[in-house]
Amino acid sequence: MTLIKLKDVCYSYPNTCGIKNLSININKGEFLCLMGANGSGKSTLLQILSGLKTTDNGQYFFKNSEITEKYLSNNKQRQKLHQQIGMVFQNTDVQLFNPSVYEEIAFGPKQLGLSQNKIIKRVNDCLKLTNCEKFRDRIPYQLSGGEKKRVALASVLALNPEILLLDEPLNGLTISAQREMLNLIRELQEAGKTIIMASHNYQQIKDFAQRFIIFKENHTVDADLTQIDIKNSPDRQKQLMNL
């Protein structure tokens, strides 16, 4: 089932191009990795998908509704969209604003009209999955970079979105924390979630992601390949290793 359909999408910042002429379809349950050099447009694409930015040109369809400024100006539609699409920012600092890790994670579920017990269970589950139990009462602001990434993921998971947008979520994590997070993401995908993740480290995720969209420096798409396509092409592997 096609969840996301992008047609010729362009987005420009006041004095630079963000992405150019992007057309892709994303199906339910995919584990998709956006790869490309710094500044090639990965974060911009994720922001468009999340509804934070709207396209300058071209169309973005989510479950057959076109996402436009007008669509998003309807409160109900916008909030429904945010329930279904969760995002971990590249700069996690700005994402955490609650006075404790526990409250940070409870922030989403509290809005969903769940019972108190269900909220507590959700938060505890998320703390456990992301291995954040140790600092549940600390101030998110004072955590280390890697810890913040995990708390941010937990706070997004607590809303149980169908699509997870992850912007370089492994940056700043130790190798073992990277492994834990990748496995968790993989399991979420197996449970039916759609994963769209930006990365510039091929080595790290080559066995996890199933589809790779590779951006060129000029903000267009270079290739759209499966894991197997890349494994069969030494040239491609070399290119990705050197990103």
Add this chain to the structure above:
Amino acid sequence: MKPNKLNDLPDWIKNSNYNYKVNYRKSLWKNNRMHIKNLLSSLAQPKGVSYVHRRGSPGVNLIQLLISVLLIVLIHNITLLWIIYILLLFKLLFLNPQQLRKFIKSWIIGSIIASLLIIPSYWLTGISTVLYFTIKTSLILANAQYYRITTPFQELLTGLKALHFPDMFIMIIAISLTYIRMLGQNLFLNLEALELRTVSKNKHPYKLIGAIFGALYLKSCDYAIELYAAMEARGFNGHYKSIKVKNNNFKDFVTLSPAIIVLLLFVLWRK
């Protein structure tokens, strides 16, 4: 790294059910989200400046602005004021359309605000004084505006340095300008993140505002300290390096000459 199984996912995460009983009523922030976001993003993202038709060196451009403003304040001769106007219009010819639009927009708004402030003097002195001051004020605004849209921030600092402003003064300007932008940017991103996780009407909006500004405050304290430390680490010792300003440059002379001509006229023109 190879995938392997570590966790058992809880049941709630395995099904995607979005039939929550939530209240999607409007709130103030949501209704004004576009306005607030636009405001903050324009604060966070300085408008582009054009580097194309730079003529004089930074110091000279600043001197030119200062002379123009001084002259406009001192001159009481309508003809000379007109000459300054015409010189300004001539400079505007070199702006690209986009900049010109920006210039005209902010100039008109500025002039209207200024004339509103001046209008009360109508009852004291009459229409001619009001017109006279409006013309002068709008001229000063126009010159300042022209400088603003054609001068990158760094060049302002260089210009101040070339004119021997004290380092302390330059540092305060430099830090507060970068800093305000950065705080605006931070708040903007905070609000974006908040928006993504706002999936229904918030029950305690004021608590939330407190939390966001609290986070912003913590951030700003740290940022100020880090900024200074980073400046020190890169060799900053409280002194801004004086940047070589070529004094006898022909271009500088061309840049300054209109202002000088008006200055001479002002000095010599005695009726």
